[in-house]
Every structure is written in C-alpha cells, then in structure tokens.
Amino acid sequence: xxNSLSNVGYVxxxxxxxxxxxxxxxxxLPVSSFSFDSTNDYIMPDQIRGxxxxxxxxxxxYSVSGTMEMELTPTGIRPLLKSALAxxxxxxxxxxxxxxxxxxxxxxxxxxxxxxxxxxxxxxxIMRYGGIRVNTLEINAAFGEIVTASWGLEGxxxxxxxxxxxxxxxxxxxxxxxxxAVKVNGTWAANVKNFTFNVGNNIERIGTLRRTKSWxxxxxxxxxxxxxxxxxxxxxxxxxxxxxxxxFEVVLLMTGASLGTSVETLEITIPRVRWNMxxxxxxxxxxxxxxxxxxxLKPAASAIFSLKVVNSESTSV
Numbered sequence: 001x002x003n004s005l006s007n008v009g010y011v012x013x014x015x016x017x018x019x020x021x022x023x024x025x026x027x028x029l030p031v032s033s034f035s036f037d038s039t040n041d042y043i044m045p046d047q048i049r050g051x052x053x054x055x056x057x058x059x060x061x062y063s064v065s066g067t068m069e070m071e072l073t074p075t076g077i078r079p080l081l082k083s084a085l086a087x088x089x090x091x092x093x094x095x096x097x098x099x100x101x102x103x104x105x106x107x108x109x110x111x112x113x114x115x116x117x118x119x120x121x122x123x124x125x126i127m128r129y130g131g132i133r134v135n136t137l138e139i140n141a142a143f144g145e146i147v148t149a150s151w152g153l154e155g156x157x158x159x160x161x162x163x164x165x166x167x168x169x170x171x172x173x174x175x176x177x178x179x180x181a182v183k184v185n186g187t188w189a190a191n192v193k194n195f196t197f198n199v200g201n202n203i204e205r206i207g208t209l210r211r212t213k214s215w216x217x218x219x220x221x222x223x224x225x226x227x228x229x230x231x232x233x234x235x236x237x238x239x240x241x242x243x244x245x246x247x248f249e250v251v252l253l254m255t256g257a258s259l260g261t262s263v264e265t266l267e268i269t270i271p272r273v274r275w276n277m278x279x280x281x282x283x284x285x286x287x288x289x290x291x292x293x294x295x296x297l298k299p300a301a302s303a304i305f306s307l308k309v310v311n312s313e314s315t316s317v
Contacts, residue, residue: 008122008123009119009120009121009122009123010028010118010119010120010165010167011028011029011031011034011068011117011118011119011120012025012026012027012028012029012117012118012165012167013025013027013029013079013080013115013116013117013118013132014026014027014115014116015079015113015114015115016114016115016116016130016131019112019114019130019131019156019217020114020130020131020156020157020214020217021116021130022116022128022130022157022159023116023130024116024118024165025116025117025118025165027076027079028076028167028168028169029068029070029073029076029077029169030070030071030073030169031068031069031070032069032070032071032148033067033068033069034066034067034068034069034119035066035067035068036064036065036066036117036119036127036129036153037063037064037065037066038062038063038064038127038129038158039062039063039064040059040060040062041060041061041062041063042057042058042059042060043057043058043059043060044056044057044058045058059213060213061207061213061214061215062158062213062214063205063215064129064131064132064154064155064156064157064158065135065152065153065154065155066117066129066152066153066155067150067151067152067153068150068151068153069148069149069150069151070148070149070151071146071147071148071149071174072139072146072147072148072149072174072175072254072266073170073172073173073174073175074172074174074175074256074264074265074266074309074310074311074312075170075172075311075312075313076170076172077149077309078091078093078103078309078311078313079091079113079115080115080134080137080151081105081137081307081309082105082113083113083114083115083133083134084134084136084137084151084199084201085105085106085107085108085199085307086107086108086109086110086111086201086220086223087105087106087107087108087111088108088109088110088111089108089111091103091105093311093313093314093315095314096259096262096310097262098259098260098261098262098263098310099258099259099260099261099262100259100260100262100264100310100311100312101310101311101312101313101314102308102309102310103308103309103310103311104306104307104308104309105306105307105308105309106303106305106306106307107199107223107225107303107304107305108303109220110133110219110220113133114130114131114132114133115130115132115133116128116129116130116132117129117132117153117155118161118165120164120165123164125160126160126161126162126163126164127158127159127160127161128158128159128160128161129153129155129157129158130155130156130157130158130159131155131156131157131214131215131217131218132153132154132155133153133154133155133201133203133218133220134151134152134153134201135152135153135154135200135201135202135203136150136151136152136198136199136200136201137149137150137151137152137198137199138150138196138197138198138199139196139197139198139252139254139268140194140195140196141175141180141194141195141252141254142180142193142194143193143194145176146174146175146176147174147175147176147180147254152200154203154205154218155218156205156214156215156216156217156218157214157215158214172256172257172264172311172312173256173257174256175254175255175256175264175266176256179253179254179255179256179263180195180252180253180254180255181253182195182229182250182251182252182253183249183250183251183253184238184241184248184249184250185248185249186249189231189238191231191232191233191234191238192229192230192231193229193230193231193232193289194229194230195227195228195229195230195252196226196227196228196229197226197227197252197268198224198225198226198227199223199224199225199226200223200224200225200226201220201221201223201224202220202221202222202223202224203218203219203220203221204218204219204221205217205218206218206219223304225270225296225304225305226293226294226296227250227252227270227273227293227294227296228291228292228293228294229291229292230289230290230291230292231289231290231291231292232287232289233280233287233288233289233290238275238278238290238292239278239280239290241274241275242275242276242277242278242292245274246274247272247273247274247297248273248274249269249270249271249272249273250269250270250273250294251267251268251269251270252267252268252270253265253266253267254266254267259310259311259312262310263310264310264311264312265308265309265310266307266308266309267307267308268305268306268307268308269305269306269307269308270296270304270305271299271302271305272296272297272298272299272304273294273295273296273297274294274295274297275292275293275294275295276293276294276295277291277292277293278290278291278292279291279292
C-alpha cells in the first residue's frame with residue numbers, strides 16, 4: 001500500500017524590487033488553503049492532414065493565477081492590502097497613541113508593487129510565482145466565527161524551486177467574532193449578523209514580443225467595491241433606508257488582541273453607501289431576517305473608502 005502525503009507545507013511571499021523578478025519569501029502566512037493554476041496555453045493549428053484529430057501543439061504564453069484563503073490576522077497583510085487597494089505611495093506605520101502602530105490606506109492607482117509567492121506542497125513540490133498583484137479581496141465576518149479573508153492573485157511568471165525556505169510565523173491571533181461590528185450613520189448596528197466586504201481590481205495581463213512565454217506586466221482595470229449583510233429584522237429602519245434611497249456612511253470594525261491600552265484593529269470606513277437590494281423572506285417558525293446588498297459610490301473630494309490597520313508591526317512589512 002502506497003504512503004499518503006499529509007497536508008503540510010508553507011506559503012510565503014516577498015515584495016519584488018522588479019516586477020516578475022522571483023524573490024525568496026520573507027513573510028509567511030498561516031493560510032487555510034492556497035491554490036494556483038499554472039496553465040500552459042498551446043497554439044494548435046487547424047490543418048487538413050487526412051485526420052479529424054489535431055496533432056501539433058506549439059508553445060504559447062502561460063498564465064499564473066490563484067486563490068488564498070486565511071483566517072484574517074492583523075500582521076503580515078499590510079503589503080497585500082496596499083496591492084488590493086492599489087494604494088499609491090509608501091505605507092508608514094506610525095506609533096499609535098494607545099499602543100501599536102497605525103497604517104492608513106486609501107484606494108488609488110497602481111504604483112507598481114508586486115510580489116513573489118512561494119508554496120511548498122508536502123515539502124516536495126516547491127513553486128515560486130512572480131509578478132503577483134492582488135486582484136480580489138473578500139473579507140467575511142459572522143457571529144460566532146473567526147474573520148476570514150479570500151485573496152485572488154494574478155501573476156506573470158513562475159519557476160520550480162530546488163530547496164525549502166526557513167519559515168517564521170507571527171504569534172498574532174486572527175480577528176474574531178467578538179470584535180466585529182458595523183456602524184451605520186454613526187450608530188452601532190446591533191442587528192447585523194454577518195457581512196461580506198469585497199474589492200475587485202479587474203486585472204488585465206499585458207504581453208509583448210520579448211522572446212519569452214511569460215507576460216510583460218499586468219494592470220488594474222476599473223475597481224469594484226461591494227458590501228452585503230444579513231440583518232435581524234427588529235424594525236423597519238434599515239428597510240426605510242432602502243425605500244427612501246438614503247445615502248449613508250458605514251464603518252466595518254474588526255478588533256483583536258490588546259496592544260497596550262489599545263487593540264489590534266482593522267477598520268473600513270465607507271462614506272457613500274446605498275442599499276440597492278433588500279430581501280426579507282417569510283418562513284413558518286423562523287424569525288424574519290433581511291439580506292441587503294449595497295451600491296458604493298466615490299465622494300467628490302475623497303476616496304471611495306479608507307482602511308485603517310493598528311498592529312504590532314513597526315515597519316512597512
């Protein structure tokens with residue numbers, strides 16, 4: 001009977017100095033799943049050769065894309081947030097008055113930051129993927145559960161590696177349900193049972209004639225920002241926001257462990273929100289809940305949203 005390989009390995013990444021220049025990882029994340037699709041696209045000509053079947057395949061550009069799921073920790077994510085938001089400029093972690101270090105992100109245009117990701121499957125198949133940008137980010141919080149994040153990653157190149165990296169992990173605990181809350185128009189909304197916040201960058205790869213199968217670079221397209229919630233239907237206030245087409249502010253707050261007199265924090269402030277879908281199904285024997293989805297708009301004089309992180313990291317990485 002053959003031996004089975006256990007689910008061991010690691011996932012780490014590093015900021016690249018040059019896009020697509022494969023770099024050894026120096027940040028290791030406690031991920032729950034990591035999956036990359038490395039596709040060899042072949043040119044297969046249609047020829048009349050006395051046969052119904054194709055027999056020629058020639059090299060063509062390959063694609064590199066993947067997903068990463070993790071329980072959202074306050075450390076090790078600052079560069080990834082910068083990519084997900086296309087924040088233009090350097091993120092400096094300033095000392096926070098209550099303890100820890102504060103970083104503030106606002107969505108912008110691509111500043112060229114890319115990553116190399118390395119994964120080890122059962123400490124046997126070690127692959128490094130380069131030119132990575134965060135294409136999508138989804139954050140989920142629910143009562144009784146740990147806050148989770150799903151990252152969609154798009155890259156331009158890849159290479160198999162010969163040796164394992166020495167791993168090092170942060171001791172920081174993930175954000176969890178006791179520290180997740182939602183504020184609507186300045187008031188904490190105690191009836192919110194869960195929420196999903198997502199950002200999509202609609203990345204497009206760009207290829208040039210360079211005598212290589214890898215893509216030259218990738219670029220961000222139009223940005224998508226979404227928010228959905230499930231609420232306990234205690235009164236009609238939330239439904240009235242929908243019926244009256246009211247525009248309001250939403251604050252999503254996730255907190256973790258103590259940092260002096262403060263706590264680890266991830267806070268997202270969205271100044272222009274409208275509910276564009278409300279569903280309040282009736283079911284015998286059950287309480288009424290309402291599922292709502294939002295339209296998020298950019299204010300005239302500020303960013304579409306802002307994101308604040310307070311953690312124990314004093315440097316940009």
